[in-house]
Amino acid sequence: MKFNDTFIxxxxxxTIGIEAVSGKYYVSIHVSNRLVDYDEYYEISKESYELFLKDPSAALIFVERCKARQEDESLMFKPGADRGVAT
Structure with a gap:
């Protein structure tokens, strides 16, 4: 997968962006566990993507839900046993 950030x-x-191979839209957040820092990617609709680009405060509401693990059904990759914590 190739993630292309369009807003940071x-x-x-x-970040907000588009995955180049699939064309899926995403929001990513930075997380850390005891071994590594990495990003979690959450799939969003085209409508959400366009809204978040126009109104980053709307994206922030979604991001806070992601950090609180309330949007886990949208994760593009399911986390492992040592899931990181949002930073």
């Missing part, structure tokens, strides 16, 4: 929020540590 360095203060809140999230």
């Amino acid at each position: 929020n360095t203060d809140e540590r999230f």
Whole structure:
């Protein structure tokens, strides 16, 4: 998979983008576990993608839900046993 970020929020540590191979839209958040830092990718609709680009505060609401693990059904990759914590 090739993730192409189209919006980066360095203060809140999230990105919005399009995965090049599948064309799926996503929001990613930065997480850390005891061994490694990595990103979790959450699939979003085209409508959400367009809204989040126009209104990053709307994206922040979604990001907070992701950090609280309330959007796990949207994860593009299921986490392993040592799942990280949002940073």
